[in-house]
Amino acid sequence: MKPAPFAYKKVRTLKEAVALLAKHKDNARLLAGGQSLIATLNMRLSAPALLIDINGIRGLDGITKKGKFVEVGALARHAQVERSDVIARYAPLIALAMPHIGHPAIRNRGSFGGSIAFADPAAELPACLLALGGEVDIASAKGKRKVKADAFFKGLFETALRPHELVTAIRIPVADKNTRVGFAELARRHGDYAMVGLAASARANGKGLTDVRLAYFGVGDTPIRVKTAEAALADGNIDAAVSALDLEPHDDVQATAKLKKHLAGVLLRRVAAQLLETRP
Template sequence: MSVKPAPFAYAKARSVEDAIKLLCEHGDGAKLLAGGQSLMATLNMRLSQPNILIDLNGIPGLDGIALNGGDVAIGALVRHAAAAKSDVIAKHAPLVALALPHIGHPAIRNRGTIGGSIAFADPAAELPACFLALGGEAEIAGRNGARRVKADDFFRGLYETAIGPDEILTVIRLPSATPDMRFGFAELSRRHGDYALTGLAASARAEGASLKDVRLAYFGVGLTPIRANGAEAALAAGKFDDAVAALAFDLDPPDDIQETGAVKRHLAGVLLRRVATQLRGARA
């Protein structure tokens, strides 16, 4: 197997508009470079063979984190390490703060970007599941202007999203945590920094002793992050054991080189028990 990429041209985009123009000019032959932590591996193995690499890192304004009204706006070029140090993330998007230490290793977190993780949409990655669990929105720019896509409509298939071939993800918007919100996160992996065998990101709203608006987003169990709708409904009804049992209908994990689907489904139940405890006991 080759460990060197095939030849390609390189262009450094100076603005979002410049990047979109380059995408339109080069079509399917273009690839976008943000943190490059996934792209570099696929280039070296020649799983990706673009004609041109468009570097987004020179674009100003895409590396900020801000509280914007009721949303936390995270620029697509924000590095994982920067997000982990952000007071805004810690206070207003605590689920993301819980997930970030599980992503790879420090070298990867220093280069990898929030937008790159969401756009690459690896089904075993932490941040796409957090995005889904929080019911966030992706802001996407293209030649026809900007648009927003809700997290529930964003993931289309394996490494496939709602981002069009001439579009760029610019901002991730997450609802700011309120005092009645509860969050939970857990994953199981062979070693810290490995992709999870199974993982779960969750959010809910506390109403007295009950949980409402429960969102359970599993990762590592399908072609995309997956909401466990039956388990959500059972947990909201206070039927904890029924929530675990509902996973048999919510999830159909395929066998892979790490574990069988049956083992992954069992682990999903283990994680649900852990995360349900977090939801019932943790405050935003």
């Protein structure tokens, strides 16, 4: 199918973008990488009156270490994040996840901020952000605010973002020598959305772990933390962590709920092994 007609405006500054958003609110959509948006337009699942193309805004695609955070600009492309030395060194969970996102042609266009703002429950980056306890920087005509990952993902494709707001950057705590991360997903074809996936972070504490954060994707309306399993894993009990998984996935085109629950346990064992691996 082809998109319904819409007006198109390419903006050059953040100020211009938020002014247009303030004016048009829900009737406008922001066009960043477009790898989800244009597909939904083509299928007429979405028919906004106005597309605000933010790709011409300078300075929204940086990847830099700023103190205790790695800051990823909302317009940083997946391919750029995948090749980034800063990400490889200071945000290893993101580095592990990147090759699983879509396919090369998709990663050349898709944006980091777009993936977070769209909040597909089966996408990798929202779960990574949740596992890392990162933050989202938000701008609007009224000013700026920050929202922590735990409060950002609200429901199916629903976030703390209001219609007049846009994501400007994502901030991720810098990994140090005690940071442990793990990532695994199962998809029917490499690069497709996962049937089930798991992103995890923790801190090494002697031979054990503390601050375990396990964020599943593809098993609910949002990325989901499993706090009882996190506590069990921090106690060093992988079997207890697997039995403590309290996920309630629904059947979807990828897999039945029963299969998803089983695979969630399989992934937890794989990711636990990654978290417990000793690092040089």
